[in-house]
Amino acid sequence: MNWITKIIKAGEKIKSAIHKRATKEDIANSDWTSCCKGPILKKDLEDNLWVCPDCNKHHRIKPKQRFDILFGKNNYKIFKTPIPQDDPLNWTDSKSYKDRLKSARKKTGMDCGMMVVSGSINNIEITAVASDFDFLGASMAAAEGEAFLYGIQYAIENKTPFLCISAGGGMRMMESLISLSQMTRTTLAINELKKNNLPYLVCITDPTAGGITASYAMLGDIHIAEPGALIAFAGSRVIQGTVKEELPEGFQKSEYVEKTGFVDLIVERKNLTLKIGTLLSILLNKNPAINTEENETSENSQKITKAAS
Secondary structure (H helix, E strand, C coil), X not given: CCHHHHHHHHHHHHHHHHHHHCCHXXXXXXXXXXXXXXXXXXXXXXXXXXXXXXXXXXXXXXXXXXXXXXXXXXXXXXXXXXXXXXXXXXXXXXXXXXXXXXXHHHHHCCCCCEXXXXXXXXXXXXXXXXXXXXXXXXXXXXXXXXXXXXXXXXXXXXXXXXXXXXXXXXXXXXHHHHHXXXXXXXXXXXXXXXXXXXXXXXXXXXEECCCCXXXXXXXXXXXXXXXXXXXXXXXXHHHHHHHCCXXXXXXXXXXHHHHCCCCCEECCHHHHHHHHHHHHHHHCCCXXXXXXXXXXXXXXXXXXXXXXX
């Protein structure tokens, strides 16, 4: 064995060792994750609502975690939504669509990428939907469309406001035009909700992009966004390549989108319940006892009133 062969074999051993201790499964099952200052215990992050205490990054969380924060732990009803036929187009690329769905369901414990629930804030009953990014990037397909429509129908029948917590990379390519049609279906459903004079609030989370931004995520009566959330249609590199100019700093982040008028309020996760309760009280002309935090500034109060009007 010459020295070149020895070096190659040593390199292969190093690569193998790195791969073994850095698999996605190992990272997912670890007690640690990473943020601005390196490793951080998931438990510490969870205690702070999955927000980094140093850089204030709002990490992505699952629908149940969102609803636990909004309504109280397990203080809401989860609905079983209709599931259409899997893989209507018999799609296969490097892996069959049916296998991808099977893996996503096993990973998330959900039948589709959207969860619909009913809960209450300030004694106001709310129907809400949230997406799980771990389910094929929270992309939109027939099953997610059915879930959204189910939630809207429930809201109309029970005369409740509807809260959409948006996330996802857009429409799911494995269902082609079936997926794209969900943009129209969700838009028509929202129009029906508004015809019944029921508020439609959207909380935009990271990331919200593509056909999701081009449909139900931008049709709210009021748009709230978490800090630092990516809000886009096309990717920034695609846009920069088209306009041939440097894009502004923070382009497509929620703070920039607020400045350009597409988002009404940037709200930290810890304040979402209070803010949503206040907004719904104004929109529904209700006056429950609302806890006003000392750090609520007059500027934010003016923003709420302006957005609600």
